[in-house]
Amino acid sequence: MPVLLFTVSALLFGINGCKPKNAGNATEGDAASRVYVAPGKYDELYNFVSGGFSGQVSVYGIPSGRLLRVIPVFSLDPQDGWGYSEETKPMLNTSHGMVPWDDQHHLELSQTNGEIDGRWLFANGNNTPRIARLDLKTFRTAEILEIPNSAGNHSSPFITENTEYVVAGTRFSVPMDDKNGDVPIDTYKKNFKGTVSFISVDPKSGNMKLAFQLLLPGVDFDLSHGGKGPSHDWFFFSCYNSEQAHTLLEVNASQRDKDFIMAVNWKKAEEYFKQGKGRKQTVKYAHNVYDESTHTATSTIETQTTVLDVKDFPDMVYFIPCPKSPHGCDVDPTGEYIVGSGKLAALIPVFSFSKIQAAIASKNFDGDYEGIPVIKYEAALHGEVKKPGLGPLHTEFDGKGNAYTTMFISSEIVKWRLSDLKVLDRHPSYYSPGHLMIPGGDTKKPYGKYLISYNKITKDRYLPTGPELAQAAQLFDISGDKMKLLSDYPSIGEPHYAQAVAADLIAKNSTKIFKIEDNKNPYVTMGQNNSKVVRTGNRVDVYMTMIRSHFSPDNIEGVKVGDDVYFHLTNLEQDWDVPHGFAVRNANTAELLVMPGETQTLKWTPDVSGMYPFYCTDFCSALHQEMQGYLRVSPKGSNVPISFSLGKNSDAPGEAAQDDSIKTK
Ligand code: K7E
Ligand code: CUA
Numbered sequence: 213m214p215v216l217l218f219t220v221s222a223l224l225f226g227i228n229g230c231k232p233k234n235a236g237n238a239t240e241g242d243a244a245s246r247v248y249v250a251p252g253k254y255d256e257l258y259n260f261v262s263g264g265f266s267g268q269v270s271v272y273g274i275p276s277g278r279l280l281r282v283i284p285v286f287s288l289d290p291q292d293g294w295g296y297s298e299e300t301k302p303m304l305n306t307s308h309g310m311v312p313w314d315d316q317h318h319l320e321l322s323q324t325n326g327e328i329d330g331r332w333l334f335a336n337g338n339n340t341p342r343i344a345r346l347d348l349k350t351f352r353t354a355e356i357l358e359i360p361n362s363a364g365n366h367s368s369p370f371i372t373e374n375t376e377y378v379v380a381g382t383r384f385s386v387p388m389d390d391k392n393g394d395v396p397i398d399t400y401k402k403n404f405k406g407t408v409s410f411i412s413v414d415p416k417s418g419n420m421k422l423a424f425q426l427l428l429p430g431v432d433f434d435l436s437h438g439g440k441g442p443s444h445d446w447f448f449f450s451c452y453n454s455e456q457a458h459t460l461l462e463v464n465a466s467q468r469d470k471d472f473i474m475a476v477n478w479k480k481a482e483e484y485f486k487q488g489k490g491r492k493q494t495v496k497y498a499h500n501v502y503d504e505s506t507h508t509a510t511s512t513i514e515t516q517t518t519v520l521d522v523k524d525f526p527d528m529v530y531f532i533p534c535p536k537s538p539h540g541c542d543v544d545p546t547g548e549y550i551v552g553s554g555k556l557a558a559l560i561p562v563f564s565f566s567k568i569q570a571a572i573a574s575k576n577f578d579g580d581y582e583g584i585p586v587i588k589y590e591a592a593l594h595g596e597v598k599k600p601g602l603g604p605l606h607t608e609f610d611g612k613g614n615a616y617t618t619m620f621i622s623s624e625i626v627k628w629r630l631s632d633l634k635v636l637d638r639h640p641s642y643y644s645p646g647h648l649m650i651p652g653g654d655t656k657k658p659y660g661k662y663l664i665s666y667n668k669i670t671k672d673r674y675l676p677t678g679p680e681l682a683q684a685a686q687l688f689d690i691s692g693d694k695m696k697l698l699s700d701y702p703s704i705g706e707p708h709y710a711q712a713v714a715a716d717l718i719a720k721n722s723t724k725i726f727k728i729e730d731n732k733n734p735y736v737t738m739g740q741n742n743s744k745v746v747r748t749g750n751r752v753d754v755y756m757t758m759i760r761s762h763f764s765p766d767n768i769e770g771v772k773v774g775d776d777v778y779f780h781l782t783n784l785e786q787d788w789d790v791p792h793g794f795a796v797r798n799a800n801t802a803e804l805l806v807m808p809g810e811t812q813t814l815k816w817t818p819d820v821s822g823m824y825p826f827y828c829t830d831f832c833s834a835l836h837q838e839m840q841g842y843l844r845v846s847p848k849g850s851n852v853p854i855s856f857s858l859g860k861n862s863d864a865p866g867e868a869a870q871d872d873s874i875k876t877k
Pocket of ligand 2: 792793831832837839
């Protein structure tokens, strides 16, 4: 045992500290001009990058590597008030209350016929198991669905070819939600179970619904990818810890020579589900939806799921042995080859879908694992890539018959051919690449011009920034026989998986403004003359408008200490790129950044009487700095009545008083 521990640790920690030679001078040829996007010109591609422990998704332009936007998903964003405004708070609700953080690893763009369709982006949250759907018209999180019976939602959110389903596989096996989880940990083998969930996606609206879950042995599900073409009906998952260890996994889950790739016939599962099979289980999970017409999110707690115990459906799930704790599980563009990447294996096994089918038909099994047939390794194998490098993690495809795999330990990208499994090229990456991404590289139609490697360790690549360093993306040109390193740039959070798509597909549909006449927010103020302040008990609703360069009203009196003040801000602008911001002195939340035609609400409870200026936070015009106002707060029990006005000025020195105030009741 100690020997193995030493070996594994040496592999993981010893070697990745090495610095490849010539690291500082590694670009080739005219790299600078290949990534140069002149001022005013657009990038060729959008690149969506997972934020890992930042909980966000960032958007870059490729090939420039310019950061276009950071989108809050499982996170609060003080920049625009996401998660702070009353309208967006419900997006972060869960069955455990508000959870404003998650660990976001994988992204998947929606597909039609196995090609990216540019509509939605799915994102997983690991820690409080959730799937988010982002709307690529607005670049906002449109929906978040919590997943019951799951812990560490890592094998997620991969999709089927027509986005029929998003899948979510649990990393940790745990007792089911409706069973007593208060059991000794060493009863793992008896009480702990794994699940994978199938979430249906409405083809029109994109709305997600937990359809059914498969109850599986207590292993760890790691990654997955949907089949394509001939393998359309199937989904493939990698799993480790077939030892079912619950302590010191680095040793105890590395005992067996092989773990598994799990092949799931999801069409069969769907059939059983539609026949009403499976156990209805009472659970609790949140379903949060952002409505674009009310600019408001709602959160509903759902209470039921259907669980199909795979033991009862023998023709639905199969295991395929896969060497040494597989991580990546990638399906090539033809749908024939399934690549499993064993983190500790010195080779890459490539499985053949047609051979898997033949093995199933002839029952070419090697016994079973907890009732699930195990297909013979050789019977499913297309072949092995020999000596690819050390620590294979993830593979993507260029659509020209080649695959590219990241080697975490030997810090390189390795290109190999699917047909004969020959290694064709290798290129160092700086350092320790995790995921890699070719635009469309997990679809039927890859765009095999670029490859981006997302590296875990940057060490000396950038100017030092104290003990914490940004992680890095590296852009390669893969249009020729040899990979060429073009550039590297720091990234936000810890990037894991990413997606990219031709810019046109997204840009042409991008929302520029929200039409004010379509604004169905119950607190909208349609025009400045309708602005008002209304007291109901100790609640004060401020219906306020914003337009260059004033708020209406901008003088408010009669608010008292302890009142719950709701500022409902409607931005009346109808021009692209004219948001207005709102901040009130000492507010203990964040600003709001309100887009043209939109209404957003900030709740504030003043705790001390006095004068509270408020102002616009976004430099919106030459007179932006004049976009400001005052709110007077009186002590509890004071009898100052509610009043509000705009433009009702007191005497200026040497001038008569003017009154061009808006009408008040
Ligand atoms: Cu980072 Cu996909 Cu969570 Cu591999 S995972 S690297
Ligand atoms: Cu509105 Cu600055």
